[in-house]
Amino acid sequence: MAEANTQSLLGEALESVVLVKLRGGIYVRGKMKSFDQHLNLLIEDAQEMVEDGTMKSLGTIIVRGDNVILISPTPK
Template sequence: MSDTAHKILEENVGNIVLIKTREGVALRGKLKSFDQHLNIVLDDTEEIRSDGTVRKLGLVVIRGDNVILISPITE
């Protein structure tokens, strides 16, 4: 992870992020922690299905290997 990537994630701990993983899973939740392999912990997570409906998941541990992207949500 570049310093910039690390800094962005660090600055967004506690903020809402969007995560896309392999198998087409999309998650939106509060970034609780991350490590250098992009293993992620989200809280208050919602899974966003391909049809746009959401499902509450709460606390989620995500394996970094399968992460495609992480994007802080700013509104």
């Protein structure tokens, strides 16, 4: 599986709930519906979890890819 491209890495997480860690201490959780080659993400039922513990419902959001640190599928 070496040398896989970004698309194939991300394709495995489509339609599942992911936790996305962004620069600036921002966490977003929701269902990943789509992505493109810049790692821009379309996330449904998104919730922003700020590091002070607060949560905010955002609905469907578009995340700009260059803020992404890591994407983690979350336990069901």
